[in-house]
Amino acid sequence: MKILLGIILGAFFGYALYKAGATSPRKLLAMLRLEDLDLAKIILFAIGLSSVLLSIANWVGIFDIGHLSVKTLNTGVIVGGIIFGLGFGLAGTCPGTCVGASGSDGFRKAVSAIIGGLLGAFAFSMSYGYLNKVGLISGFDMGKVTLFNLSPEYPSLFNIGFIGLFIAGVVFMVGALLLPKSILKK
């Protein structure tokens, strides 16, 4: 049942990505070049809206905020982030959008990105032991860093509860509405 639900929701997510234009490498690259921020506005607003809805779901007791976890920041995340950003900018697609794009007219590019991603994941799995041994994965451990690190008692918004998530969601949505359509001219 859970697998079937995952397939249905995955299809809905792919459809939403396509409708939002996130499966188009041209649109993604225009966003990265700050020439067309429509996609950035969409992503920011979507995160804000889902945050508000999740906070309400937590308030009425149908969702446990404890399911959301904060990841640890270390060398592996920083190096991985740089490699990811370079790949994103070069290919104009990311692991989620390339799967969505495989059902569109950019099929060949999307499938190339999926195969490249799988090969990269395989190479990482094979070299994980060595990379971990030389300290590239867990070195420079900064713990669970968040944008809203208020104090040791409240390291993230989840610790405040649904109100923190609600306020952050509203801030994201207002930010998306205020963001200009473009910063740099084409």
Added chain:
Amino acid sequence: MNNQKWLKGAILLGLSFFISVLLVKPVGVSTQFSVL
């Protein structure tokens, strides 16, 4: 008109995030909340 177009996509994507995290908690979508 353009304003409505991006907003429609944003609402659709936001709903898919919400329903996915609420029902199946996929890693890829839920990690977006890590920064909060």
